[in-house]
Structures are given as structure tokens and as C-alpha cells.
Amino acid sequence: EVQVVESGGGLIQPGGSLRLSCAASGFIVRDNYMSWVRQAPGKGLEWVSVIYSDGKTYYADSVKGRFTISRDTSGNTLYLEMNSLRAEDTAVYYCARDGREYDYSQYFYYYYMDVWGKGTTVTVSS
Amino acid sequence: QTVVTQEPSLSVSPGGTVTLTCGLSSGSVSSSHHPSWYQQTPGQAPRTLIHTTNVRFSGVPDRFSGYILGNKAALTITGARTDDESDYYCMLFMGSGISMFGGGTKLTVL
Numbered sequence: 306e307v308q309v310v311e312s313g314g315g316l317i318q319p320g321g322s323l324r325l326s327c328a329a330s331g332f333i334v335r336d337n338y339m340s341w342v343r344q345a346p347g348k349g350l351e352w353v354s355v356i357y358s359d360g361k362t363y364y365a366d367s368v369k370g371r372f373t374i375s376r377d378t379s380g381n382t383l384y385l386e387m388n389s390l391r392a393e394d395t396a397v398y399y400c401a402r403d404g405r406e407y408d409y410s411q412y413f414y415y416y417y418m419d420v421w422g423k424g425t426t427v428t429v430s431s
Numbered sequence: 432q433t434v435v436t437q438e439p440s441l442s443v444s445p446g447g448t449v450t451l452t453c454g455l456s457s458g459s460v461s462s463s464h465h466p467s468w469y470q471q472t473p474g475q476a477p478r479t480l481i482h483t484t485n486v487r488f489s490g491v492p493d494r495f496s497g498y499i500l501g502n503k504a505a506l507t508i509t510g511a512r513t514d515d516e517s518d519y520y521c522m523l524f525m526g527s528g529i530s531m532f533g534g535g536t537k538l539t540v541l
Contacts, residue, residue: 342477342532349535350469350477350520355528363528366432399476406483408465415524417467417482424476 307331307420309383309400314425321390325425327383327400334376338403338416339383341374343396344424351396354385355403355416368394390429397424433457435523437533443511443540451536452503453521459502464523466504468497471518471535480519481506508538516540 313325327339341353354364354374362374373386383400403416434456443449453468454460468481479488481497484504494509504521521533 340530349518350471350522350532352522352530352532355530357528361528365529404482406465408463411463413526415465416530417465417479417522417524418469418477419479419482419488421476421478 307402309402309420309422311398311400311422311425314398314427316428316430317390318431319391319429321429322386322388323390323427325385325387325398325400325427327385327422329381329383329402332402332420334381334383335378338405338414339374339376340401340403340416340418341383341385342399342401342418343394343427344399345393345396348396353398356383357414358405387427390427392429395427395429397426399424433525433531435521435531435533437519437521437536439534440537440539443508443515443538445511445513445540447511448507448509449511449538450500451506451508451519451521451538452500453505453523453533454503455523460499460504460523461502462499464504464525466497466499467522468495468504468506469520469522471520472516473518477520511540513540 340355400422401418402420404419469477471477485497
């Protein structure tokens with residue numbers, strides 16, 4: 306069965322660091338695009354970061370320079386390293402495998418989320 | 432900064448038809464943004480409905496259809512059911528690896 310399971314969430318003080326993990330089964334992480342999406346309490350979804358199968362990484366402006374997406378090259382796990390955490394980073398963090406398609410008219414790949422985890426909760430508070 | 436816009440809330444009667452839209456605070460949405468749509472009920476992970484503007488995801492009934500409506504992306508639900516009552520989010524691919532979600536539409540079926 307294709308699935309992803311997040312872990313690593315918890316309560317952390319402002320300015321602290323946390324690493325989230327996403328264990329995948331039924332597919333190979335490094336062969337896919339993988340994303341992190343978060344949802345603050347009572348708010349909508351926010352795209353956070355993506356790692357392409359070729360290793361390129363991209364971030365939302367709200368986390369750029371503080372968060373790092375990576376993957377375990379020997380295992381089958383995706384990570385999100387979060388530094389300099391702020392109260393506004395409090396959210397449920399979802400890991401997703403992305404479907405990938407090629408736009409032949411504009412010559413780039415794009416993606417969408419196709420397998421979602423259940424999420425892990427991060428609370429940034431003193 | 433560009434914002435993806437959605438109706439905050441909509442309502443539909445059981446069996447009725449409703450259209451949700453997804454726009455940009457500046458500019459138009461086109462198929463080049465490769466809109467995707469997601470459904471989320473409270474306390475649950477999102478579920479993928481539509482990708483690449485109009486491609487229904489595996490297992491999604493044909494009551495859900497996506498398309499471009501003028502300068503926005505649209506999701507139409509026909510034959511609305513009570514279990515369609517959810518939050519719906521669109522996502523646009525903005526280029527250079529970046530995606531953006533809309534603020535979501537809370538759909539009430541009553």
C-alpha cells in the first residue's frame with residue numbers, strides 16, 4: 306500500500322529547532338517529488354516546500370532560510386528541518402507524495418499532491 | 432504579493448449544483464497554472480480531487496469537474512450530497528517550483 310506517515314512534531318519554544326520525518330512505503334522517495342504542506346489552527350492549507358527527484362528544493366517565502374527539506378538517500382524518508390521557529394509556525398504539518406506532469410508548451414514539470422499523510426502537530430510556544 | 436482567492440463560503444441544496452472559483456489577486460488564472468483541487472473535512476487530511484485543471488483523481492466521482500471559467504479556475508459539484516460538505520482548496524503552480532493554495536471555501540449542503 307502506498308502511504309506516508311509523519312512524525313517528530315511536538316511543543317517547542319520560540320527560536321528552537323525541530324526535525325519532522327515522513328516515512329514512505331509502497332514507493333521510493335528519491336524517485337518522486339515530495340512536498341510539505343501545513344495548516345495553522347483554524348486556517349487553510351499553506352504549501353511549505355518541495356523536493357524534486359533531481360534534488361532541487363523550493364520553499365515558500367514564509368519559511369525560506371529557516372526550513373530545509375531533505376531526504377534520506379539510503380532509506381525511504383523525507384525530512385523537514387525547522388530552525389528559528391516562530392509562533393506562526395504552529396500548525397499541523399502534512400507530508401505528501403506529489404504527482405508530476407510535464408508542461409510541453411512551457412517546458413517545465415509541475416506537481417500536485419497525490420498521497421497525503423495524516424499530519425504531525427507542531428506547537429511553538431513558551 | 433500575489434494571493435490566491437476563493438469564496439470563503441458557499442451553500443448548496445442537496446441534489447443541486449455549485450461552482451467554486453479560484454482566482455488571483457493580480458492577474459488571471461489559466462491552464463498554465465495547472466490548478467488542482469483538494470477536499471478536506473474537519474480533523475482529516477486533505478483528499479485530492481482534481482489535477483491539471485480538469486483531470487479527476489483516482490476514485491473521484493464525475494460529479495466533480497474542474498475547468499477554467501473566464502480568468503479563474505473553477506470546480507463544479509453536481510448532484511450535491513450531504514457528505515460533500517467540506518472545505519475545498521485550490522492550488523496553483525506559480526512556476527520556479529513554487530505552489531500556492533487559496534484560502535479555501537467552506538461548502539455547506541443544506
